[in-house]
Amino acid sequence: MAGNSIGKEFTVTTFGESHGEIVGVVIDGCPAGLPLSEEDIQVELDSRIPADPKIVSARIEKDTANILSGLYNGFTTGAPIAITVENREADSSDYEAITNLPRPAHADYPAHVRYGGFEDYRGGGRFSGRITVALIIAGAIAKKLLSQFDIDVLAYTRAVGKVRSDKKFSAREIRKNKYEAATRCPDLVCAERMEQAIVKARKEGETLGGIVECLALNVPAGIGEPLFDSLDADLAKALFDIPAVKGVEFGLGFALAEMKGSESNDPYTMKSGKVTTSTDNMGGIIGGLSNGMPIIMRVAIKPTPSIGKEQQTVDLSTMENANLTVKGRHDPCVVPKAVPAVESAVAVTLLDHLIRAGVIPKVLERKK
Ligand SMILES: Cc1cc2nc3c(=O)[nH]c(=O)nc-3n(C[C@H](O)[C@H](O)[C@H](O)COP(=O)(O)O)c2cc1C
Numbered sequence: 001m002a003g004n005s006i007g008k009e010f011t012v013t014t015f016g017e018s019h020g021e022i023v024g025v026v027i028d029g030c031p032a033g034l035p036l037s038e039e040d041i042q043v044e045l046d047s048r049i050p051a052d053p054k055i056v057s058a059r060i061e062k063d064t065a066n067i068l069s070g071l072y073n074g075f076t077t078g079a080p081i082a083i084t085v086e087n088r089e090a091d092s093s094d095y096e097a098i099t100n101l102p103r104p105a106h107a108d109y110p111a112h113v114r115y116g117g118f119e120d121y122r123g124g125g126r127f128s129g130r131i132t133v134a135l136i137i138a139g140a141i142a143k144k145l146l147s148q149f150d151i152d153v154l155a156y157t158r159a160v161g162k163v164r165s166d167k168k169f170s171a172r173e174i175r176k177n178k179y180e181a182a183t184r185c186p187d188l189v190c191a192e193r194m195e196q197a198i199v200k201a202r203k204e205g206e207t208l209g210g211i212v213e214c215l216a217l218n219v220p221a222g223i224g225e226p227l228f229d230s231l232d233a234d235l236a237k238a239l240f241d242i243p244a245v246k247g248v249e250f251g252l253g254f255a256l257a258e259m260k261g262s263e264s265n266d267p268y269t270m271k272s273g274k275v276t277t278s279t280d281n282m283g284g285i286i287g288g289l290s291n292g293m294p295i296i297m298r299v300a301i302k303p304t305p306s307i308g309k310e311q312q313t314v315d316l317s318t319m320e321n322a323n324l325t326v327k328g329r330h331d332p333c334v335v336p337k338a339v340p341a342v343e344s345a346v347a348v349t350l351l352d353h354l355i356r357a358g359v360i361p362k363v364l365e366r367k368k
Pocket residue numbers: 057105106107124127128129130132242243244245302304305306329330331334337338341
């Protein structure tokens with residue numbers, strides 16, 4: 001199974017399965033001289049799972065990060081950083097009954113075809129949302145490094161099912177409010193309605209999807225490697241690597257298709273001695289390069305495949321139609337847990353491009 005690494009200068013390789021011993025990450029190319037501790041990573045791991053058991057899977061793990069290499073005296077050394085987290089709460093019993101019954105919309109069937117039945121299907125194996133733990137660890141490091149250059153990446157929930165907040169949020173509001181609500185929406189009134197929608201769906205044996213929005217602030221102009229490593233292409237690639245992501249748009253995205261050029265173009269204007277644009281319909285990227293404006297992305301997340309209702313499938317042992325009732329512990333909505341994964345995918349990709357552009361050096365200056 002190839003395809004487990006992303007990035008050219010800041011290269012992130014993840015490993016592990018949902019019900020295996022560990023999940024983990026190796027980061028190659030992290031600049032030397034970044035102050036880093038297990039606590040920096042733990043904060044991100046702790047905020048991954050909303051504390052409210054009503055809206056998440058019953059598999060609630062206290063994940064503890066083990067840093068195995070790449071740190072000395074509290075600083076990154078420039079050598080590969082390896083970090084693991086144990087899988088403590090895996091329960092594979094519910095998967096035995098459905099070994100030959102692929103879940104609609106989950107990876108079970110295509111993975112079975114691709115890996116000849118050798119794949120570890122327990123809990124979704126390599127295709128499980130649990131694998132995002134490794135991405136979140138890499139994201140914790142990337143965000144810490146980016147923050148030293150005043151670059152901030154903020155993801156939050158914009159919609160759950162049909163409940164959507166159209167409020168404009170300031171960066172301060174997002175930072176302050178997003179982890180207040182279990183649904184990770186900074187609009188706390190709407191967050192409550194999102195929660196109710198998830199609880200209702202779960203009671204009905206249903207699941208919901210939604211939209212995660214992400215802002216990257218203070219990214220300098222000129223970052224990206226057009227044509228084939230353009231910044232939007234690489235961000236979209238990293239975002240599509242998160243399980244359950246089915247759409248990515250930048251700026252006004254699909255809505256641009258219905259606009260006139262005079263409405264969609266972002267006029268240039270000088271602000272505090274800097275070239276800026278008075279609107280940000282393009283979402284901060286033009287020609288595959290950042291233009292210095294906030295990068296705005298929206299990510300569509302599909303409803304969780306494992307639903308409580310009976311579904312039709314095919315029994316792969318007899319090749320006949322069969323009915324399937326999925327057991328096991330599942331998220332009624334993936335969106336809240338996808339928020340830190342989106343933030344991490346964006347942070348890791350931006351950092352990779354900032355190093356490639358020479359904006360972030362491979363050895364950081366020692367702070368006095
Ligand atoms: C954080 C996270 C948690 C997830 N939890 C579940 C889950 O509990 N049950 C489930 O069926 N799918 C879950 N998924 C979605 C599946 O992993 C995903 O739909 C599946 O691998 C198929 O991939 P695709 O949706 O990208 O095509 C989760 C995804 C993420 C990102």
